[in-house]
Amino acid sequence: MYKAKINRKTVYLITAVASLGGLLFGYDTAVISGAVGALETYFITTLENNDALASSTIFQFKLIISLCILAVGILFGSFVLKFFKRSKAYTIIGIILLLGGVIYYFQFLTLPGVLTENLRNSILGFMVSSALVGCIIGASLGDKTANSIGRRNGLILAAFLFLVSACGSSYPEFMNIFQTNTLTSFIIYRIIGGIGVGLASMLAPLYIAEMAPAKIRGMLVSCNQFAIVTGMLIVYFVNYFIVKGQTEIWINETGWRYMFLSEAIPASLFLLFLLFVPKTPRFQTMKGREDDAIKVLSKLNGPQKASEILAEIKASFNKTKAPWLSFGWTIVIIGILLSVFQQFVGINVVLYYAPEIFKGMGMETDASMLQTIIVGAINMLFTVLAIFTVDNFGRKKLMMIGSAVMAISMIGLGFTLYLQVDGLPSLLMMLLYIAAFAMSWGPVTWVLLSEIFPNKIKGVMAVAVAVQWLANLAVSWTFPMMNNNEALIETFNHGFSYWIYGIMAILSGIFIWKFVPETKEKTLEEMELLWSSKDKLQ
Template structure:
């Protein structure tokens, strides 16, 4: 932590219970992300039979969520800068609730894909707005931990969804309808919770509503915190004009934007989401039955949750950069071992071991830390638009990953794509080592100056 921040934090106090409360409510958007992310893994064996899916359609159906997420991020960026973070979160919850019902009652493949695309709009909006909102209401010393709460709710969503899928799997060929329909419940809870949230103080200052911003900040911290934060925000917004997507590539902010885009793409092309979305395919290739396939999704969810707590514990201690370096290199090595195990048709137990080690590595590093970095490295004046660009890039990469895996697995064998992902992780390690600077313990305004320097 730098000396300036240390002096500031010695003179202020925080309402930690309030900060954590509003962070968790906002992070329920992450739960929706986790739900729709995981539900497909348990539902795919039923959807293959229901809609007679080939490799191309299996990939497109899975990836249609990402296409909706792209649209959702573009909508969210405009809404976030024009109307505030809170209205966008409310709209995301409403869209998700309606689309969950739409998927559950789908009578054709085209209807299912359209409603899954609509669910993606809600997920995309929440995936951008939830971490952005948390970063903007959190003091610098605990910002990493608080933004990681969003990742925590994602993995809780994944685990609970996997448990529900496993429980519902014995309910016959229509079990997938219940799996998707259950998403309505957390969506409605999120919608109710967002009504209680205050608006982001940084957005309020940008909108010229300083008095409201001061009231929000006074609930978060003491007078010293309110004064210093308002001063920092106002300084960072001096001379700001309305931003467009072209503005995020101006020379002064280009380094931060390029780092954000690359990290977002890397988080997806590292390949771990193939494990989450195609668990059944991976374990089917080594002879596991449907019950074992779905049980493995539960194990993945548990390990993912446990090691997310490890990341939350360390992200403000070890820092962002060391965790990213560990995760990218660790995944590269584990993928090579996993690929070889699948290639020689090792037992399901050995495959499970290496899959769970990969999940633990990802959950400790790339999963939460990428979202933390995206939420904090962009300047205040373009944070909404720049976050949109980065997260749109993330969802494009996710679509490419999940769409191509069934096709690559059909042509190369289930093990083949993992050799490719190992190479991508090694390239990611080299990029982080060369271009990513440490951000822990700095205010958003101090980071803005740092990114300009670098």
């Protein structure tokens, strides 16, 4: 019997190129962390001394929020159409839009064009988290992009968006082609980068999975998750070396620009390298280009194995998909809540606002940036440990332990701030929290999402991922509103928001314990039988 010889060198090179998409995913989402204070000074403090500029900015802020809500609403409406019959879906979408529109109008649009404390914090929160709107859009369009222009070309598009965002975010006044004020231009360029992140978050692992031989597919796909946390760690180093030894004035005027512009280097390399990697055999076959597919398969797996794999690819197109509610509502709700709790425990508050949190503990700019590097290193180290332990310990056990430790550390961090015990105790609580998340809810959520959905309804995972980005946006946007609120500061001294995240960690542990099945060592077919039996009992 012929034993196929894998061309490991070519496979590893292709994986390394595609994993740059994951690295840029982490780089783009974390680059904002070092610039929050400077952005607040450069963009928002300026508004306090210029009423006309403040009024114009508030009007444009309301407009861009309205457009973002409309775009996200349309995307989620398309998901609703797949869950319900068309007539019922339109009714549900109409009710949601009506209620949301009424609340949004009276609670936001009718507010006067005056820079109040809450509005100021809202603008800051959205400016920091605006890329996440793009992530929702990009992730939602990922499947259509993959099937229309292909996985490789979709990544080329993402690389181009990363490059445009890097340049536009660093110099929004000079690249302001939108005829808006500078703050709005900055937000638009961050959203453009977010679309690139959303596309890369889906297309990079998909490209690797379709190019990698089955024997080493799991290991290679996990490289994408490792690349994400590596990208975060790299940008923490970059931000640190940009601000090291510099004055606050220079950082507020120039330093933050270099942080965003630095992304142009990996984005350019990603764009260049993608021009030299092939399209996936599955996409080539889908488009009727079987000769091209055979060439790629032969190079990766050997000529004898190539025909066999091509036959398997062609056969997979004949498999029928089932309606999304074929296994009942339980599996859908569990998948969505996994995504929601992953964000509601507050992880991206730490990743996006870490330097500002450390400054709030009394640290100088250089020291706060250095502590952020430690956060990134802990995140990467324990993510690697999770990859190697998840199959031994089981998913549920890791998730429940992670929830317990996150709850203790977040509530403890809240108390250290409330009691004004700054310094080492606060830092240790934050690092403990990061380690717990990286060992559990960080990577294991993705493992569970990939395992709980039967192959027939894998499309539901797109809903869970889109909801995850939406939950990320909600948490990141609201953190400055809670953390910078004068009444809450006077009462709780910055501890309030961390207690909220601690409570969410407790609820996440209860949710895993009560409702999420253990998927360790279960085949996808066994999971399908599990949900089928549950559906019959409902």
